[in-house]
Amino acid sequence: xxxxxxxxxxxxxxxxxxxxxxxxxxxxGAIIRAIDDLKWDxxxxxxxxxxxxxxxxxxxxxxxxxxxxxxRALPFATGIKMANLDLKVVVVMGDGDCSAIGGNHFIHAAxxxxxxxxxxxxxxxxxxxxxxxxxxxxxxxxxxxxxYGNIDQAFDLTSLAMAAGASYVARGTVYHVxxxxxxxxxxxxxxxxxxxxxxxxxxxxFGKMNKMRTAVEMLKWIKDIAVSKKAWxxxxxxxxxxxxxxxxxxxxDRPEYNERYNEIIKKAQxxxxxx
Amino acid sequence: MNNLKKEKNIKxxxxxxxxxxxxxxxxxxxxxxYPITPSTEIAEGMARRLPxxxxxxIQMEDEIASMAAVIGASIAGLKSLTATSGPGFCLxxxxxxxxxxxxxxxxxxxxxxxxxxxxxPTKPSQGDMxxxxxxxxxxxxxxxxxxxxxxxxxxxxxxxxxxxxxYRTPVILLLDEVIAHMREKVEIPTQKDIEVIDRKKPTVPPxxxxxxxxxxxxxxxxxxxGEGYRYHITGLIHNYKGLPTSNSQEIDAFIRRLHNKIxxxxxxxxxxxxxxxxxxxxxxIAYGSVARAAExxxxxxxxxxxxxxxxxxxxxWPFPFEEVNRLAQQVDLIIVPEMNLGQMVLEVERAAQGxxxxxxxxxxxxxxxxxxxxxxxxxxEISK
Numbered sequence: 001x002x003x004x005x006x007x008x009x010x011x012x013x014x015x016x017x018x019x020x021x022x023x024x025x026x027x028x029g030a031i032i033r034a035i036d037d038l039k040w041d042x043x044x045x046x047x048x049x050x051x052x053x054x055x056x057x058x059x060x061x062x063x064x065x066x067x068x069x070x071x072r073a074l075p076f077a078t079g080i081k082m083a084n085l086d087l088k089v090v091v092v093m094g095d096g097d098c099s100a101i102g103g104n105h106f107i108h109a110a111x112x113x114x115x116x117x118x119x120x121x122x123x124x125x126x127x128x129x130x131x132x133x134x135x136x137x138x139x140x141x142x143x144x145x146x147x148y149g150n151i152d153q154a155f156d157l158t159s160l161a162m163a164a165g166a167s168y169v170a171r172g173t174v175y176h177v178x179x180x181x182x183x184x185x186x187x188x189x190x191x192x193x194x195x196x197x198x199x200x201x202x203x204x205x206f207g208k209m210n211k212m213r214t215a216v217e218m219l220k221w222i223k224d225i226a227v228s229k230k231a232w233x234x235x236x237x238x239x240x241x242x243x244x245x246x247x248x249x250x251x252x253d254r255p256e257y258n259e260r261y262n263e264i265i266k267k268a269q270x271x272x273x274x275x
Numbered sequence: 276m277n278n279l280k281k282e283k284n285i286k287x288x289x290x291x292x293x294x295x296x297x298x299x300x301x302x303x304x305x306x307x308x309y310p311i312t313p314s315t316e317i318a319e320g321m322a323r324r325l326p327x328x329x330x331x332x333i334q335m336e337d338e339i340a341s342m343a344a345v346i347g348a349s350i351a352g353l354k355s356l357t358a359t360s361g362p363g364f365c366l367x368x369x370x371x372x373x374x375x376x377x378x379x380x381x382x383x384x385x386x387x388x389x390x391x392x393x394x395x396p397t398k399p400s401q402g403d404m405x406x407x408x409x410x411x412x413x414x415x416x417x418x419x420x421x422x423x424x425x426x427x428x429x430x431x432x433x434x435x436x437x438x439x440x441x442y443r444t445p446v447i448l449l450l451d452e453v454i455a456h457m458r459e460k461v462e463i464p465t466q467k468d469i470e471v472i473d474r475k476k477p478t479v480p481p482x483x484x485x486x487x488x489x490x491x492x493x494x495x496x497x498x499x500x501g502e503g504y505r506y507h508i509t510g511l512i513h514n515y516k517g518l519p520t521s522n523s524q525e526i527d528a529f530i531r532r533l534h535n536k537i538x539x540x541x542x543x544x545x546x547x548x549x550x551x552x553x554x555x556x557x558x559x560i561a562y563g564s565v566a567r568a569a570e571x572x573x574x575x576x577x578x579x580x581x582x583x584x585x586x587x588x589x590x591x592w593p594f595p596f597e598e599v600n601r602l603a604q605q606v607d608l609i610i611v612p613e614m615n616l617g618q619m620v621l622e623v624e625r626a627a628q629g630x631x632x633x634x635x636x637x638x639x640x641x642x643x644x645x646x647x648x649x650x651x652x653x654x655x656e657i658s659k
Contacts, residue, residue: 042505064505065505067507067510068373075335078307079305079333083305083348261331
């Protein structure tokens with residue numbers, strides 16, 4: 001049975017390299033469905049990624065796509081967007097890629113409020129290298145480099161993005177697919193820096209270290225830890241431990257970077273001169 | 276005088292300012308950078324000039340990001356340049372490798388200062404010669420140009436942009452603190468007086484386009500993102516389609532082609548100048564601000580009837596192997612003065628293949644090498 005997905009993928013790249021039960025495919029499907037709903041001109045869509053399992057996503061889509069260096073997807077995307085304002089630039093990153101090595105770029109892309117959409121696939125682990133803890137691994141969980149339990153605090157990427165100056169911030173999960181598609185659609189269509197964090201599962205690397213060896217177990221866990229804003233408010237501090245709010249956190253209009261730069265161009269040209 | 280100025284557009288420019296002029300004439304319309312001494316005036320000049328031309332300037336959050344943004348803007352169609360110095364050049368290396376493997380035209384200006392580490396931010400050096408060649412990991416080709424006058428900074432910046440477009444490669448422009456900050460008379464050419472090279476575009480329709488299939492010159496035509504050619508770019512070794520490959524034959528052919536597109540065109544890429552070499556028995560080989568001193572040394576030596584000449588390199592990578600080899604057959608002695616502990620001398624020794632004596636003259640105290648001390652080195656070597 002052909003679906004809308006088939007129309008957007010590079011078939012020759014399949015079968016994909018993701019492990020059985022990985023959430024990356026669900027996120028890829030959701031992104032494609034969101035883009036298809038928006039009826040964008042495919043020649044004007046650019047998808048950029050960094051390094052990691054999730055970053056292989058750019059190889060599978062029939063857009064202009066680029067699998068860049070570790071953590072640097074956003075600055076590459078910044079250059080692309082500034083050079084051609086007609087392009088719709090979507091950046092897909094993993095949790096390590098975005099929040100560790102690329103953390104500073106994430107903050108500054110949000111601060112500039114440049115018109116990019118960042119989708120972060122957060123499986124709470126470095127998957128490709130075999131399960132090391134990331135800045136989004138919950139405290140107390142295990143990784144191959146946290147064999148006695150992770151003592152770090154995890155970032156809240158959505159709060160970080162809002163504080164830094166993004167225009168749209170939301171969180172979905174690979175369990176809540178329909179909701180995630182509609183969050184992505186809004187993010188993609190938003191002028192300015194938009195962020196959708198997607199909580200995802202990695203049964204092979206995260207699951208095996210944390211007593212959830214199958215995708216089903218992991219998805220059930222994600223279903224349990226994802227709560228609505230309303231439910232969150234009724235939870236005690238203890239009950240909130242390892243829980244995530246899902247849904248939309250921010251949707252505001254802020255001056256976008258390239259619009260501001262176009263004003264600079266006008267101003268500079270008005271002032272004239274050769275030097 | 277006024278008429279002359281009008282006709283010829285002669286200006287007193289700082290080296291870094293001349294770099295800005297050259298970049299703009301060559302068609303650079305995107306700059307991303309990060310403040311660093313002694314290159315900052317290039318960023319400042321670009322911030323002022325680019326928006327007037329409808330171009331874009333951005334000060335990124337760090338050196339790594341500015342290299343990434345420059346590559347991104349180039350892929351989306353703007354000629355792009357960044358400028359830095361040693362510590363920043365280190366940080367840019369991974370993404371320079373990305374530009375090399377994906378054949379993305381871009382120019383990196385490295386205004387060399389003393390190192391290692393923070394080193395000597397306001398003093399000159401030539402310590403980055405090997406970093407320019409081998410700074411990013413893996414086998415990759417590179418072009419590096421090294422002017423020695425403010426006027427040459429302008430002309431070689433144009434060359435650097437042109438080479439990057441013609442050969443689809445990152446090009447390094449190696450300056451040093453002295454020539455970047457000195458002021459000299461520069462004749463700014465008009466747009467019609469200079470050659471501007473643009474990247475080759477595909478001539479086939481999108482469904483037939485193979486983004487990494489080379490033409491006979493070894494260089495694949497480049498479609499910019501957004502022009503209707505949908506394709507993939509990856510830092511992984513890739514096939515003609517741009518998709519990752521683990522086929523050993525494809526890998527070997529790819530890496531060799533990357534090299535050959537530069538190596539097969541060394542005649543076009545290698546530029547140098549010869550002073551009094553015709554009858555020389557002693558040759559100096561130098562580049563950058565050291566070449567200025569060496570040129571003066573040649574004059575002083577000739578006054579003492581010493582047959583000394585100078586090979587001044589403007590292209591330092593690829594290294595002019597054949598030229599130096601021929602020179603080694605002609606002269607008895609080659610002296611390589613450089614502001615490092617002997618980087619270029621290693622290449623000169625390789626090229627000379629034992630056909631003449633090769634000696635190094637090094638200075639690493641942050642001071643310029645002066646003509647008298649090179650002359651002293653010549654006299655010392657003669658008396659040996």
